[in-house]
Amino acid sequence: MTLNAAVETAKARAAGNAKWIRAIDRAAAGLQSGELIVTLLAHDALVTSPNGSYRVNGSCHCAAAQNGHRERYHRAAVRLTEMLEAAPVVAPAPRITRSIERNYRGPAITVYRAGCFTV
Numbered sequence: 001m002t003l004n005a006a007v008e009t010a011k012a013r014a015a016g017n018a019k020w021i022r023a024i025d026r027a028a029a030g031l032q033s034g035e036l037i038v039t040l041l042a043h044d045a046l047v048t049s050p051n052g053s054y055r056v057n058g059s060c061h062c063a064a065a066q067n068g069h070r071e072r073y074h075r076a077a078v079r080l081t082e083m084l085e086a087a088p089v090v091a092p093a094p095r096i097t098r099s100i101e102r103n104y105r106g107p108a109i110t111v112y113r114a115g116c117f118t119v
C-alpha cells in the first residue's frame with residue numbers, strides 16, 4: 001500500500017469527521033516530508049517530531065494532548081504507518097514453464113521450472 005492509498009482509506013473511514021480528516025492530512029504531510037518518524041513497537045509506537053518523541057498507544061502523551069487539545073495527528077501518523085506495514089506484499093505468481101529437452105533420438109526428457117527452481 002502506498003501512503004496515498006493509506007490516506008484515502010483512512011479518510012474514507014473518518015468520513016464526516018473534519019478533525020480526523022485534518023489530522024490525517026497533517027500526519028500524511030509530516031510522514032512525506034520526513035518531519036514525522038513513526039517506529040512501530042510491540043505494544044505501542046514511538047512518534048518522533050521536531051517537538052520531541054512521544055509514545056503513542058491509543059492516546060498520545062505529547063504536550064498538546066496533555067493540555068487537553070486532543071492532538072490527533074500523532075495518532076493518525078501511527079495509524080497510517082500501521083496500514084502501510086500491514087498491507088500484504090504481493091508476491092509475483094510463480095511461473096511454471098515446461099520445456100522438452102531433445103537429443104538425437106527426439107524428445108528425451110520433460111523439465112518443469114517453477115520460478116528459478118527446476119522440478
Ligand SMILES: [Zn+2]
Binds near residue numbers: 054062065073075
Ligand atoms: Zn500527540
